[in-house]
Every structure is written in structure tokens, then in C-alpha cells.
Amino acid sequence: MRLSPDQMVFWQHGILKLNGTMVFTWGLMLVLAVGSKLITRKLSTGLKRSRWQNLLEIVVTGIEKQIEEVGLAHPEKYIGFLGTLFLFVALAALCTVIPGYEPPTGSLSTTAALALCVFVAVPLFGIEEQGLGGYLKTYVQPTVIMLPFNLISELSRTLALAVRLFGNMMSGAMIIAILLTITPYVFPIVMTALGLLTGMVQAYIFSILAAVYIAAATRTRRPKPAPTSTT
Amino acid sequence: MDNMTLIAIASIATAGLTTGIGCMCPALGEGRAVATALTSLAQQPDASATITRTLFVGLAMIESTAIYCFVVSMILLFANPFWNHVIAGVTQAAGK
Numbered sequence: 140m141r142l143s144p145d146q147m148v149f150w151q152h153g154i155l156k157l158n159g160t161m162v163f164t165w166g167l168m169l170v171l172a173v174g175s176k177l178i179t180r181k182l183s184t185g186l187k188r189s190r191w192q193n194l195l196e197i198v199v200t201g202i203e204k205q206i207e208e209v210g211l212a213h214p215e216k217y218i219g220f221l222g223t224l225f226l227f228v229a230l231a232a233l234c235t236v237i238p239g240y241e242p243p244t245g246s247l248s249t250t251a252a253l254a255l256c257v258f259v260a261v262p263l264f265g266i267e268e269q270g271l272g273g274y275l276k277t278y279v280q281p282t283v284i285m286l287p288f289n290l291i292s293e294l295s296r297t298l299a300l301a302v303r304l305f306g307n308m309m310s311g312a313m314i315i316a317i318l319l320t321i322t323p324y325v326f327p328i329v330m331t332a333l334g335l336l337t338g339m340v341q342a343y344i345f346s347i348l349a350a351v352y353i354a355a356a357t358r359t360r361r362p363k364p365a366p367t368s369t370t
Numbered sequence: 371m372d373n374m375t376l377i378a379i380a381s382i383a384t385a386g387l388t389t390g391i392g393c394m395c396p397a398l399g400e401g402r403a404v405a406t407a408l409t410s411l412a413q414q415p416d417a418s419a420t421i422t423r424t425l426f427v428g429l430a431m432i433e434s435t436a437i438y439c440f441v442v443s444m445i446l447l448f449a450n451p452f453w454n455h456v457i458a459g460v461t462q463a464a465g466k
Contacts, residue, residue, distance in 0.1 A: 208420070299431075302441060303437055306438070306440055347427055351427075
């Protein structure tokens, strides 16, 4: 019973292994990078534009609007990171329709790496926005007693991000594999469709949660208004 | 009952129980969340985008506890260290 694409080994030489996770991750990166490069070669600002450019514009403006709604004031600063997270996880889930493909997010290594990226990005964006002292002060908000709880919550929500995505993708793949041995032909197709739906929802959830964490770290406290004299 | 049987019984029973309880309780929570979301959608349909988005985020957080239970069940069934240890011991004894 194959639990993850880590166990599909294509090539091995001593300690170096080329497993399914690496191959599929690099394949997805290639598709995303080469695809966007090809589409954005000749951008047109007029009314007549290629359908691929239209598609990309829909995607980019959609992500920008979502980032703004979460509460981040300048979405162009964050759309590189958050948009890439969403596109990678969504494409990894969508490509399940290709036979022989296993989503690389079904391996705990990939999801842990993505969660660690978020874990590092949140302080980076917070310090960029509020300065080092301002960001560190948020850890002792509202009282100093909350310091250990804030630290633990940082670690636990990173872990939760990784395990949530891993669990959803792994369970989808496993259900399909089990059903293929029991009732082939029709029911696995239904479960594949359900897996596609949960994959897209999980991609959205991952990027929205990352945006919410970044928004919480970059939210600047408004200075208290000075008391007006009442004479 | 020897060690091997005990470990097998404990793993199988716990895996089933974990999945059973781990699917029931988040389902109850999600049901309440969706019910409240539907009520507020009926009261304020123009806020439907925000309500829907917040509903999905909340559902994902509740769902993740069910996923934790599922992962523990999978570990107990397919990547059980105690079972692997016992099996390794038995194969070694049979090989001697």
C-alpha cells in the first residue's frame, strides 16, 4: 500500500534517490514557469488579447481581491508569495486527472516545506512592515504572560498547515487506490472528482490562512488619539 | 496472549475507534457551523461573499482535527513502529 509518492523511486544511487515527489514537483514547477513565460511574452493592454492572457488576468485579479479582503492593504507586495502557494497547490491537485500522476503534496515533505515557507515569511513580512521592535512587541501583546502561548501558537499553526494539506491529499489518493481494488470503473471516478474539489478547497484554504497570518503580523496598531481638552 | 497478538489487537481496535470518533465529532461541529452560516446568509444576503469565505476557512480548521485522527489511524495500520519491531524480531528468530 503506497502511502505517498516518496515511495515511487525512479532512480537510486547509494544514498541519493530520485523519487516520485521530486519528479512531480519539478514537473509542476516547469509547467508553471514555462507556461507563464510563454503567455506573458506579448502582453497587450488593448481590448484584443489572447485567451491565455485573459485567463491569467482573471486568476491574478481574483487573488489580489482575496488578499485585499483579508485585510492586507498593498496586495502587490504579497501576491508573489501567496499567489505562488495557491497556484502550486491547486495545480498539484488538478493534475490528478493525468494517469500515473500522484500529487506531490501527498507527501509530508512537500507540505512541511510549504508550511516552513509560511513560518519564515510571516516574521519577514511583519518585520518589513513594523520594524524589528514593533514586530517583537506583538508577541507580548496583550500581556507578557501571553508570550509562551503566542510562541506555541506560531509553531502549532505551522504544523497544522502541513498536516492538513498532507492529510487531505493523501486521503484522496488512498481512497481512490482502495476503491480501484474493490469497485473499478465508476465509483473511483466519483471519488476522483471529490478529490479534485477538496484539492482546490485545500489550495484556497492554505493560501488564505497564510494571508491571514501575514495580516495578523503586519497589522499596525493605530496610535491612541490624544485626549481633547474640554473647556 | 503473546506480545504480537496483543499489539495487533490494540492497533486494529484503536485504529477503528480513532477513525470512528474522529469523524463523528468534527461532523457535528461542521454541521453547527454551516447552520449558523445559513442563518446569517438569510439575514444578510449582501455579505454572502465574506460569510462564505469565512465559513470555508472555519470548516477547514474543523476538518483538520478529523484529518489528524485519520493520519493516526493510517500510522497505526500501515506504519506501525511497534508492529514493525515485533515483526522484525519474529523474522530474525525464524531466520536463525
